[in-house]
Amino acid sequence: MLIREACCAAFYCQRCGQIHVHEIPYFSDARKTVLRCDTCGHEQAVLERLNGGRISVELDCVVCGENNRFVFSLKRLHSVQLEKIYCRKDHFELGYIGCRKKIEELLSFNQAEFEALHPSDGKNFIEKQRVLLGVLNRVDEMASTGCISCSCGHSDISAELHGHYIVLSCANCGSCYTLRAEKASDLAHIGRYIELLVPGMAGDR
Template sequence: MLLGGVVCSMAFYCRRCGKIHVHDVPYFLGVKRFSLRCAGCAHEQAVLVRGDRKCWEIHVPCVACGKEHVIRLSLAQLRRMELEKVYCSADCFELGYIGQRRRIEELLAFNQAEFERLHPADGANFIGKQQILLEAVNRVHEFVAAGDVVCPCGSHDFIAQVGGDSVFLECSHCGRSAVIPAESEADLRRLLCGSSIRFLAPMAHNKR
């Protein structure tokens, strides 16, 4: 039992390992900034900042767009909240949930059941697939930041987005694009070898 009670619960997908855990947020944080860390690898998932006038900020680093999303809510809103999904505002990539622990756990169980229904031979890999996708996004960001990805036009400037089981790269200079599969371990190995980034001509991209 947490001293002072629980304001709400939060669950965010870990950007490093892809796992998701439900955290109870205590009313008395003890500090102005409170870090939520992955129970598996200890990577920071989100930071809670308690401001004046009972206003809280939730800072969530986004693997999809590379930016930090800031959610501002009052203490009263957090205590009343049953279940809210947190998305990347750029491409609707799901980052996690805020609300009552029971409601979050029910939704996670429902998501697992739906995945098993749609993929009966692969149900055990629900979290694993999320982990592969996040690892692929992290690798793509690292390659682009290091200048290792070069468009046929010579540009090193790209926009990266997540969609389904793939990572999309688009050249900011000429519009060429690449669709990088990120569904399996084999896809991840090909990406690490640099063999799965093939750019389409701008005209072919526009016709998609």
């Protein structure tokens, strides 16, 4: 028998939110392999062969900006059925690692696989994660092009994830703005410009 892959992995693209199955090679000439999103080409993960039959997997988390590095033994990877990979800092789910069949079942919305991994979120998890990443990236892009500001005159705005909501808050006056990031329509409803309103400045007069 020829072992071609140690296992497979599927990571949510931190740019476009899509998820695709990639092989993690058992034998490889190159020490470093970059996995890219099949949809947008964004660099998703960097795999590096280490001594002693181990491999490191580096993944960025768009929620906290942290780069996560996981080290696995290839032997163990070969026997993994299906496991969640999440950001160490904020537990944001980054993807899955395991055998191809199990991952493909999960991605084709197999209910049993979902319930095992996501007892409360179930079948909609992948779609929700895709929307969440889409909204996060949209907010990030808007912030960097000056399209998010506060009516107090400042544009030093931070974003925080609370479940399926993204809360924007002004570093100067503390005003907040909540964006829902759960359904595809939430992404479509974001305008070109977001203005945080200081309570009492508008409306009350």
